[in-house]
Amino acid sequence: MDHQNLKDGVQEHHLIEYINEFRMHGVVPWHTVKDIFIPVNKKEKHHWVLAVLSFSKRCIFFYNSYESSGHYAAVLTEIEKIAKIIPLCLQACDFYVKKGIDLQNHPRYKDKESSDMFDVLFEDDLPQQPSGSLDCGVFMVMYAECLYYGHKVIATEFDPNALRSRYAALLWDYGIRK
Numbered sequence: 001m002d003h004q005n006l007k008d009g010v011q012e013h014h015l016i017e018y019i020n021e022f023r024m025h026g027v028v029p030w031h032t033v034k035d036i037f038i039p040v041n042k043k044e045k046h047h048w049v050l051a052v053l054s055f056s057k058r059c060i061f062f063y064n065s066y067e068s069s070g071h072y073a074a075v076l077t078e079i080e081k082i083a084k085i086i087p088l089c090l091q092a093c094d095f096y097v098k099k100g101i102d103l104q105n106h107p108r109y110k111d112k113e114s115s116d117m118f119d120v121l122f123e124d125d126l127p128q129q130p131s132g133s134l135d136c137g138v139f140m141v142m143y144a145e146c147l148y149y150g151h152k153v154i155a156t157e158f159d160p161n162a163l164r165s166r167y168a169a170l171l172w173d174y175g176i177r178k
Contacts, residue, residue, distance in 0.1 A: 030055075030090075031098035037144050038082065045074050048136045050143045051082060055099060058108035059119035060086075063153065065129045065139035076120070083118040091115055127158045135160040141167060 030036060036053040050063040060083050064075060090096060091114045096103055103109045126143070129135040138160045146153045 029098070031095055035147075037147070039140060039144075040075070040078050040082070042071075042075050042078055045071055046134070047071055047075065048140045049075050049079075050140045051079055052147060053082075053086060053118070055101065056108070058112070059121050062120055062122045063126060063140070063143040064122070065126065065136050065143075066131070067128060068131075079120050080117070083120050086118060087115050123153070126153055127156060129160070133160070138163045138167070 034054075034056065038051040038053060040049050040051050041047070042049070047066060049065070052061040052063070054061060060079060062075075062079055064071070096109075096114060101109060103114055127139060129139050139158070142158060142163055143153050
């Protein structure tokens with residue numbers, strides 16, 4: 001999909017509304033934050049992964065809790081779709097101007113067209129879920145939590161049941177306070 005087709009179509013309208021904070025309550029415009037965390041679901045594989053869109057590095061970091069050849073290829077196709085469409089939407093809503101990114105001089109942007117696909121980088125040495133465990137959602141949330149608080153996601157053992165209990169307690173507490 002090119003820039004003109006995006007601008008002429010409905011896709012641009014909805015995605016740009018999200019980027020500019022008009023679509024969801026409790027969010028901020030993308031140009032005011034450092035990174036965007038995107039949960040990605042590959043329905044055919046019943047699998048969740050985390051994509052982190054980094055504007056300063058002009059790439060999408062990919063966090064996957066189940067590294068196998070079948071999952072890798074299937075999820076990569078979804079991430080590549082995001083890597084292609086995001087730059088077109090950013091260009092269409094004047095994101096780079098709002099963010100203060102000088103496309104001609106920024107080291108990560110100057111050798112690329114503003115509509116070029118973002119690079120995709122796969123993070124290694126991540127905690128992995130056991131095969132067949134269906135723990136990918138818990139791992140994805142745990143990756144996001146670590147990154148949000150500025151911690152490196154370290155390849156150590158995690159207890160998915162303990163994480164589920166912790167997240168349930170946090171949601172319960174949030175619901176009570178609301």
